[in-house]
Amino acid sequence: MEFLLWMAQDWAQHFGDDLLRYLLATVTVSLLVGIVFRRWMDRRRIQKRRAGWRDIRREISFSMLTIGVFATVGVVTGILYDWGWLKLYLDWGDHPLWWNIISLPVVILLHDAYFYWTHRTMHHPKLFRHFHRLHHLSRTPTPWAAYSFSVGEAVMMAAFSPLLTLLLPLHVLVWLAFIFVMIFRNAMLHAGCEFHPRGWVDGPLDILTTTTHHDLHHQKFHGNYGFYFTFWDRWMGTEFKNYKEAFRLAAGGSEKAAPAERGAGIAT
Template identity: 45%
Template sequence: MDYVPAILLSALAMTAIVGGRYLLSSGFFAWLTRRVRPGQYDPLQPQIRREIRWSLLSAAIYGVPAGIVAWGWQNAGWTRIYTDPDLYPLWYLPLSLFLYLFLHDTWFYWTHRLLHQPRWFRLAHAVHHDSRPPTAWAAMSFHPLEAISGAVVIPALVIAIPIHVGVLGLVLLVMTVMGVSNHMGWEMFPRWLVHGKLGKGLITATHHEKHHESYRGNYGLYFRFWDRVCGTDIGLADTGSRFAAPPRGKRVGG
């Protein structure tokens, strides 16, 4: 059992990394919000403090499986993470990126729908929806039960599916940026993208804000695929939302 202290140390290190990544990414988008939408977060300071507390607890929960997997990759060969780009064909790099994002999105969609069942919502998911409206600090504001459901998916994927360490870093970057930007209360992407062909398949803040307004539909994380297949996609023009995607630089709602 000599490896137990090393695994615990790895879990602590990953907790610090996940927490630092959250503070840096959410802090950056909160700063950007203050620049682009002055005063938007001013009345929400008590809510923001609550979001940060829940998010740092979630970071600790995410750090445990991440730390175990990181130790296993470096010391025991538990994972399918590889560093040699010649180990698989070059075309596998973008394929593995899409595969990870799609499988993560699939897990998120179905667990998210489950969390909206009344019992699970009251037990866990209500913590996330206590952010009304959500801010850039809310991306990891989860009850521990919800945090556990999100913390296991990437570790499970790296054990099952080969991925280059650089592509894994890109997966984590996409996960972080989309998780934060989709909650920050305004649309940073231009209207032509959000309402164009690309926007019909991707989730941005405009799409996810509808979920936080109506508490139903738009359950995906990256893609609108499962929402469209399952009839839970709330179109961007389907509700009288205060959150229509504005031209860049225009304040949401007026």
């Protein structure tokens, strides 16, 4: 009985922590888009259509379900840590300084690869309906769609952290920093307005995705699967051909971004 009570308390703690991070990211991005920089953001809206309250309520509802799944995986992760299976550490001196410095960029690179291939896999016709269709109900996404997943997709997304820490030593603060980078990036990619400056796709930072990059994915589905970086889409031929044109229209304050076109080699 005491064990079940401990499990319930631990689950509630994880749920509260994940909910706080979700709200911190989605509320911050929503306030920036809808209030603080509203006039500027309205000129940088990617789609002419706007999401309605019904869309937002659906996104929040399924995000709560996802957070419940994340909390469950968090309990399992904690048990694995107590058993000594995970390589999370608390003392910076446990590993060399160079590893402490580069570990966050390494985690982001690994997560980008994991996201690209799991995301693309979920678009396979035999898997899409069961895993990823729910997320794509957000044809015009909002920041609240960041965690709007089915149970299967939520498990797949949550599995990265325990898998990662089974394989790589990570300081707990580096792991937490990654979690915050991930949810804020996720909220930004679903914001529906282009945050990035006009010349972004014409310079060296073009290796990083933009809100337009992911918004085109929500519009047309089969393409632009990347999360942080554009290079997987470019290596695999799954980036929409007119991505840069659509970005320039949105970042330039045009009323409507160009419709997406499928690039050569795009597969489902």
